[in-house]
Amino acid sequence: MSQARLMDGTALARRVVEDTARRAARLTDRTGVTPCLATVLVGEDPASVTYVRMKQNRCRTANIASRHVALPAATATEDLVGTLAALSADPGVHGILLQHPVGDHVDERAAFEAIAPEKDVDGVTFASFAAMSFGLPGFVSCTPGGIMRLLDAYGVDPAGKRAVVVGRSAILGKPAGMLLLARDATVTYCHSRTEDLSAAVREADIVVAAVGRPRLIRGQDVKPGAVVVDAGYNAGNVGDVDFDSAVERASLITPVPGGVGPMTIATLLEQTVEAAERQLGVA
Amino acid sequence: MSQARLMDGTALARRVVEDTARRAARLTDRTGVTPCLATVLVGEDPASVTYVRMKQNRCRTANIASRHVALPAATATEDLVGTLAALSADPGVHGILLQHPVGDHVDERAAFEAIAPEKDVDGVTFASFAAMSFGLPGFVSCTPGGIMRLLDAYGVDPAGKRAVVVGRSAILGKPAGMLLLARDATVTYCHSRTEDLSAAVREADIVVAAVGRPRLIRGQDVKPGAVVVDAGYNAGNVGDVDFDSAVERASLITPVPGGVGPMTIATLLEQTVEAAERQLGVA
Numbered sequence: 001m002s003q004a005r006l007m008d009g010t011a012l013a014r015r016v017v018e019d020t021a022r023r024a025a026r027l028t029d030r031t032g033v034t035p036c037l038a039t040v041l042v043g044e045d046p047a048s049v050t051y052v053r054m055k056q057n058r059c060r061t062a063n064i065a066s067r068h069v070a071l072p073a074a075t076a077t078e079d080l081v082g083t084l085a086a087l088s089a090d091p092g093v094h095g096i097l098l099q100h101p102v103g104d105h106v107d108e109r110a111a112f113e114a115i116a117p118e119k120d121v122d123g124v125t126f127a128s129f130a131a132m133s134f135g136l137p138g139f140v141s142c143t144p145g146g147i148m149r150l151l152d153a154y155g156v157d158p159a160g161k162r163a164v165v166v167g168r169s170a171i172l173g174k175p176a177g178m179l180l181l182a183r184d185a186t187v188t189y190c191h192s193r194t195e196d197l198s199a200a201v202r203e204a205d206i207v208v209a210a211v212g213r214p215r216l217i218r219g220q221d222v223k224p225g226a227v228v229v230d231a232g233y234n235a236g237n238v239g240d241v242d243f244d245s246a247v248e249r250a251s252l253i254t255p256v257p258g259g260v261g262p263m264t265i266a267t268l269l270e271q272t273v274e275a276a277e278r279q280l281g282v283a
Numbered sequence: 284m285s286q287a288r289l290m291d292g293t294a295l296a297r298r299v300v301e302d303t304a305r306r307a308a309r310l311t312d313r314t315g316v317t318p319c320l321a322t323v324l325v326g327e328d329p330a331s332v333t334y335v336r337m338k339q340n341r342c343r344t345a346n347i348a349s350r351h352v353a354l355p356a357a358t359a360t361e362d363l364v365g366t367l368a369a370l371s372a373d374p375g376v377h378g379i380l381l382q383h384p385v386g387d388h389v390d391e392r393a394a395f396e397a398i399a400p401e402k403d404v405d406g407v408t409f410a411s412f413a414a415m416s417f418g419l420p421g422f423v424s425c426t427p428g429g430i431m432r433l434l435d436a437y438g439v440d441p442a443g444k445r446a447v448v449v450g451r452s453a454i455l456g457k458p459a460g461m462l463l464l465a466r467d468a469t470v471t472y473c474h475s476r477t478e479d480l481s482a483a484v485r486e487a488d489i490v491v492a493a494v495g496r497p498r499l500i501r502g503q504d505v506k507p508g509a510v511v512v513d514a515g516y517n518a519g520n521v522g523d524v525d526f527d528s529a530v531e532r533a534s535l536i537t538p539v540p541g542g543v544g545p546m547t548i549a550t551l552l553e554q555t556v557e558a559a560e561r562q563l564g565v566a
Contacts, residue, residue: 109419126413133412134453136392160478168464170417177472181451184476186483189460193467195443200469203486 004228004250005154006259009146012153013262017062020270024063027277035276036065037095037121037268038087042080042102043073052099055265062269067093077107081114088116094279095121095272100171118279121271124171132175135182139271144176146263147208147229148183154252156227158185162203166190166217166240167210172231176208197221209240219245228253231260287511287533288437289542292429295436296545300345303553307346310560318559319348320378320404320551321370325363325385326356335382338548345552350376360390364397371399377559378404380551383454401562404554407454415458418465422554427459429546430491430512431466437535439510441468445486449473449500449523450493455514459491480504492523502528511536514543 028034037059039052052068059066069083080102087093096119102108117127123141131138140148151158163185167173173189181187190200191211201207201221207228209217214234219242222228228250232240239256247253254260277283311317320342322335335351342349352366363385370376379402385391400410406424414421423431434441446468450456456472464470473483474494484490484504490511492500497517502525505511511533515523522539530536537543560566 109417127409129413129416130409133416133457134392160476162478162483174416174461174464178457181457181472181474184474186471186473186477188469188471189464190469191464191467193443194469195445200445 004247004253007150007154007229007252007254009150009254009259009262012150013146013266016149016263016266016270017058020064020266020273021062023277024273027273027280027282028063030282031280033276033280034063034065035094035273036067036092037097037272038067038069038090038093039097039099040069040071040080040083040087041099042071042075042106048099055097055268058265058269059272062273064269064272073103075106077110080106080111084111084114088114088119091279093119094276095119095268097122097268098124100124119275121268121275123175123271129170129175129178132182133178139275140179140267141171141175142267142271143172143210143231143260143264144179145267145271147176147231147260148179149267150229150254150260150263151206151227154227156206156252158183158206161185161205162188163206163208164188164190164201164204165208165210166197166201167208167212167231169210172210173208176210176231180206180208207241211240213240214238215240215242217241217246219247219249222246222249224249225251227251229260230254230256232256233261287530287536290433290437290512290535290537292433292537292542292545295433296429296549299432299546299549299553300341303347303549303556304345306560307556310556310563310565311346313565314563316559316563317346317348318377318556319350319375320380320555321350321352321373321376322380322382323352323354323363323366323370324382325354325358325389331382338380338551341548341552342555345556347552347555356386358389360388360393363389363394367394367397371397371402374562376402377562378402378551378555380405381407383407402558404551404558406458406554412453412458412461415465416461422558423462423550424454424458425550425554426455426493426514426543426547427462428550428554430459430514430543431462432550433512433537433543433546434489434510437510439489439535441466441489444468444488445471446489446491447471447473447484447487448491448493449480449484450491450495450514452493455493456491459493459514463489463491490524494523496523497521498523498525500524500529502530502532505529505532507532508534510534512543513537513539515539516544
């Protein structure tokens with residue numbers, strides 16, 4: 001068995017961001033308005049601070065303005081909701097990103113729902129999730145959306161394939177499964193309560209690992225020739241897949257880092273420009 | 284192998300409706316208000332007329348008032364939306380049911396979204412679907428909700444089990460899978476594009492057939508001892524499961540009729556009273 005081909009998220013994301021930058025510049029030429037992403041951060045968790053800064057930097061490279069709102073860690077749900085509602089009503093803001101998790105004392109769902117669906121470029125609202133699930137227009141969750149772009153770029157058509165999603169979070173596993181189902185895959189959701197995870201994963205033509213447990217999926221769990229997408233983030237740049245053994249069985253595999261990660265931000269930027277186009281009537 | 288035990292939806296639904304009738308009477312005693320379900324019917328499709336009449340009749344037995352709005356077949360989306368928005372704002376109406384399908388010229392999704400989530404006792408809105416999917420409080424789609432009640436009544440705990448849902452409609456297959464996933468089943472969605480349906484179904488500890496194709500699931504597809512739930516409606520009182528062969532392999536099975544069907548209306552009535560309780564502040 002030869003080694004799998006790598007799905008290069010860094011290169012694909014670069015192309016998507018370049019296209020997005022051109023779209024943004026064209027929009028600004030036509031309307032005089034620069035697309036703007038508002039980022040909202042509660043508290044000063046170092047990882048969250050880093051993520052937000054990274055997103056702001058990438059906005060610049062894509063000709064997108066960003067506006068940052070930093071709120072104290074002790075911010076109450078109603079104040080966060082108020083901030084998000086104000087950004088939703090602000091015509092100078094086209095997309096809104098609430099960096100999460102937001103802390104246990106905040107009702108995260110209430111906060112998400114305060115984001116207007118037309119500005120929900122991170123795809124976190126009920127309406128965005130349902131639209132993804134029903135194959136209707138709307139913004140997708142950025143990581144699942146980025147995964148679908150990667151599959152498309154490498155010629156993987158999910159239709160009729162067995163897809164196994166390991167993980168069922170609201171912003172990653174659940175929407176990833178729904179997007180695959182909308183593209184006619186036969187989709188199985190596995191999770192911490194799944195009794196024989198290895199057996200379930202071995203059925204998969206496409207595996208999406210999205211659970212946050214280092215090297216949970218090993219090569220012996222991978223059906224020969226399967227497509228393996230590792231959306232896991234773990235300390236030390238380790239994914240949810242044991243890359244060294246899985247690469248010997250898969251036909252296509254995402255590296256960590258440089259696979260799914262870059263596609264997440266690229267999708268965020270692309271959706272921000274799309275939101276601005278729609279709001280400015282230039283879609 | 285002995286024959287499967289029947290899951291008697293008629294008997295369970297009777298108990299649920301009796302409980303609901305008592306709750307409704309108690310609510311009326313305390314508040315002077317009778318819970319009210321508004322039914323909206325577009326056109327005069329004979330099956331739809333029958334379904335609506337059946338629901339109105341069952342309302343009476345549950346001490347629920349019903350109000351019927353009949354609209355001509357040619358009703359435009361905006362008029363239907365206007366009707367549903369008015370019912371959503373009407374304090375005398377606690378639950379709203381839009382009989383569907385509504386006809387190809389109507390934007391059914393726009394109509395559903397005009398129903399206030401707190402009155403969405405049929406569980407058709409984006410918000411209800413997402414809440415079901417994320418295990419949050421809200422009203423469930425009535426047929427999937429009825430299925431979960433049946434499983435509970437017969438002591439079937441989905442946790443850790445392999446569940447296979449055949450069908451992926453917005454009001455049946457998709458929410459049924461999400462409710463099973465929220466209860467910790469390992470859930471697979473199959474559909475018309477699934478390549479080897481028999482093989483997928485044979486993995487299932489719990490099968491939910493919800494696709495509307497007569498006798499699609501045969502006994503030989505059923506893993507011995509599996510729980511088989513037939514949510515299919517086909518002409519001539521035939522389900523999606525070939526009952527005569529499946530009953531020889533399953534441990535529990537729903538008959539058609541008398542299985543899932545009665546539980547759908549029972550769930551609608553129960554959720555109407557629950558909606559009234561919440562709106563009247565007596566929850």
